[in-house]
Amino acid sequence: MSSTAAGGPGEIRKGLAGVVVDVTSVSKVDPESNSLLYRGYPVQDLAERTSFEEVAHLLWHGELPTPAQLAAQTVTERSHRALPDAVRDLVLSLPTTAHPMDVVRSAVSLLGALDPTADDTSPEAEQAKAGRLWAVLPGVVALDQRRRRGLDLVEPRDDLGYAANFLWTTFGEEPAPEAVRAFEVSMVLYAEHSFNASTFTARVVTSTLSDLYSAVTAAVGALKGPLHGGANEAVMEAFAEIGSADRAAAWLDDALAARRKIMGFGHRVYKHGDSRVPTMKATLDDLVAHHGRADLGELYDALADAMAVRKGILPNLDYPAGPAYHLLGFDTQTFTPLFVASRVVGWTAHVMEQRAANALIRPLSEYVGAPRREVPRR
Ligand SMILES: CC(=O)SCCNC(=O)CCNC(=O)[C@H](O)C(C)(C)COP(=O)(O)OP(=O)(O)OC[C@H]1O[C@@H](n2cnc3c(N)ncnc32)[C@H](O)[C@@H]1OP(=O)(O)O
Ligand SMILES: O=C([O-])CC(=O)C(=O)O
Numbered sequence: 620m621s622s623t624a625a626g627g628p629g630e631i632r633k634g635l636a637g638v639v640v641d642v643t644s645v646s647k648v649d650p651e652s653n654s655l656l657y658r659g660y661p662v663q664d665l666a667e668r669t670s671f672e673e674v675a676h677l678l679w680h681g682e683l684p685t686p687a688q689l690a691a692q693t694v695t696e697r698s699h700r701a702l703p704d705a706v707r708d709l710v711l712s713l714p715t716t717a718h719p720m721d722v723v724r725s726a727v728s729l730l731g732a733l734d735p736t737a738d739d740t741s742p743e744a745e746q747a748k749a750g751r752l753w754a755v756l757p758g759v760v761a762l763d764q765r766r767r768r769g770l771d772l773v774e775p776r777d778d779l780g781y782a783a784n785f786l787w788t789t790f791g792e793e794p795a796p797e798a799v800r801a802f803e804v805s806m807v808l809y810a811e812h813s814f815n816a817s818t819f820t821a822r823v824v825t826s827t828l829s830d831l832y833s834a835v836t837a838a839v840g841a842l843k844g845p846l847h848g849g850a851n852e853a854v855m856e857a858f859a860e861i862g863s864a865d866r867a868a869a870w871l872d873d874a875l876a877a878r879r880k881i882m883g884f885g886h887r888v889y890k891h892g893d894s895r896v897p898t899m900k901a902t903l904d905d906l907v908a909h910h911g912r913a914d915l916g917e918l919y920d921a922l923a924d925a926m927a928v929r930k931g932i933l934p935n936l937d938y939p940a941g942p943a944y945h946l947l948g949f950d951t952q953t954f955t956p957l958f959v960a961s962r963v964v965g966w967t968a969h970v971m972e973q974r975a976a977n978a979l980i981r982p983l984s985e986y987v988g989a990p991r992r993e994v995p996r997r
Contacts (some may be wrong), residue, residue, distance in 0.1 A: 624902045631985060637885065640980070641822075645678060645968045649889050654799060655894040658682070659810055663898045667948060669687045671781050671806040671961070672696065675753060678811055678968045679746060693748070699754035700775035700784065703764065706755070707772065711761050715969040718765050724836055728751065729833025736829050740974060748831050749967035756963055757781070761788035762950065782806060785960070790948060797907055797909050798947055804902045805940055808895040809945040809958050811965030812976045813888075817841040817848065821966045825973040826980040838966045839959055843883055847963070851954040853882030854941035867921035869878030884926050890934045906946040915942055934990040 632638050647656040655662040665674055669683065676684040676692055684692060702710075705809045709729050713722050730752065736744050742747075775784050783805035786794035786946050789922040795802050812818070820841040824834040841846035861870045875883060886893055907916040919942060923934055944954045 623742055629985070630707060634887075635982075637954065640814065640819075641973075641978075644681065645708060645965065646813050647915065648813045648894075650888050650890060653889060653892050655812065662808060662895060665896050666756060666804045666807045669807070669812070671803050674807050675964045677873075679971070687797040694817045695750055696754040696781065697775075697777040699751045699785075700758055700777070700783055700788075702755060702758040702772075703733060705787060706727060706759065706934065708729070709764060712757060715767050718843070719760070719950075719952045720839060720849075720959070722763045723756070723956045723959050725841075727756075727832060728836045728841060730755065731830060731836065734832065737832055740828070740830070741842050742975070744973065745831055745967070745971050745974065749963075749971070752832075752835065752962050752967065753960075756960045757777060757785040758788060760953060760960055761785065762911070763956070764789055764953045766789075767950065786947070788811060790794075795909075797905060801902045801906050801943060802947055804898060805957070806961040808899055809940070809961035811962070811968065812864070815847065816844075818966055818969050819964065821971050822973045823980045826833060826977055828977070829969050833968060833972050835963060835966055838962075843955060846880075848937070848955045848958040850882040850935070850937035851941040851958060852951050854938055855945050855951045855954070857882060858942065861918060861922065863914065864917035864921035867918060868925040869921060871925045875929060881926060881930075883941060884930075884932045884934055886935045889933075889935070893935040895936045896934050896939060899936055899943065900934075903939040903943045903946075906943055910946050915946070948951060950966045958970075 629921075645658065647654075647659075649655070657665060657674065658681050660677070660683075670678075672688060672693060673683055676682075676688060680688075706726050706729055708723055712724065716873060734748065734751075736748065739745075756774060765772065769793070773788045775788050777784075779787055780799075780803075783794050783799045785803060786798055813821075817838040821834040821838040824837045825831075845853045857870075861867050871881065903919070904916065907913065919939070922937070926932055926934075940958075941951075941954055944957060945951065949957065
């Protein structure tokens with residue numbers, strides 16, 4: 620849909636496809652080389668060689684932490700893991716029919732209302748809020764999954780790293796090293812992806828000079844949709860529908876004939892494959908082997924192969940992440956909240972970047988409604 624020549628002033632780009640709206644130094648998505656750089660570092664290398672905590676520091680501050688910086692960040696993060704009473708009570712009060720993303724969204728909003736510094740937009744205050752929000756979100760996600768299973772809250776442990784503690788508070792068991800590693804890789808891969816829909820949402824909210832919690836609350840809402848983060852849940856739902864590898868191709872034919880979108884495939888920016896998939900797929904393969912679930916690996920491959928043949932469309936990160944989270948023991952509806960717990964780092968890095976060089980984000984629209992007319996006199 621274009622009202623003027625392509626590329627000309629006033630051209631309408633539906634969904635802002637291909638439109639460059641600002642500069643960023645947080646990450647670079649390069650569709651030509653299928654690569655993703657966080658502050659210049661390839662994400663695959665970060666996933667292999669750094670912890671999620673180091674990546675958080677990198678995304679917020681632009682550099683990997685020195686040992687002293689990491690130690691200081693660790694002390695702060697561990698001291699903010701426990702849920703404030705009001706947040707615990709909120710989570711426990713919500714109906715279990717509420718989607719876990721609605722629970723997380725409500726919890727972030729409440730955290731903002733409880734924080735007397737919510738409207739302090741100084742860089743120091745913004746960084747402190749980002750760090751606290753990052754530290755407390757695993758507790759929200761873990762408690763919500765536990766209460767749905769009729770289980771009590773598990774207190775966080777300050778002798779465990781971020782990923783291990785997240786698994787501990789969710790399952791109440793010492794996590795296996797393989798599980799911690801796989802989960803940590805997923806957290807690193809999900810942390811940041813330039814101007815995706817939820818990050819752009821956070822930047823739009825920030826551009827009005829609103830507060831960080833409002834930006835993150837809105838971003839959670841944007842991530843919930845199945846065209847964005849919600850796809851990791853939808854992948855597992857599709858796997859449940861399909862059942863086994865031998866039924867994948869026929870299921871896909873029916874789904875495509877019904878004009879269904881196949882969740883976990885395709886991407887607005889990458890057209891030749893998502894840069895993060897090989898790393899997450901290798902991690903999934905490890906989990907499949909560890910859990911003796913060759914059937915799940917075969918189903919994964921069968922659907923991906925059929926999709927490549929039928930449509931030439933490749934998986935995005937949500938495709939391997941969904942079954943990986945399943946094997947780690949998370950309920951399907953908890954998958955997108957896990958994405959939130961990671962992406963909150965990227966969102967808040969963008970909130971700070973937007974605030975530092977702000978311009979109100981307010982595009983134009985071309986009116987196509989009724990022409991000017993008289994209001995009838997009554
Ligand atoms: C971490 C993330 O958020 S990654 C994204 C997660 N989302 C999903 O997995 C949802 C499924 N995928 C999709 O819906 C899309 O690929 C999107 C939304 C991610 C990207 O969409 P866009 O860039 O707008 O591409 P668009 O939807 O126009 O697709 C182009 C063509 O490919 C088709 N297509 C793209 N993805 C898919 C898919 N997953 N299943 C079936 N067809 C698809 C479209 O139907 C369209 O075909 P058409 O030209 O015949 O109408
Ligand atoms: O970039 C996008 O449009 C979606 C995505 O992959 C992400 O947010 O990780």
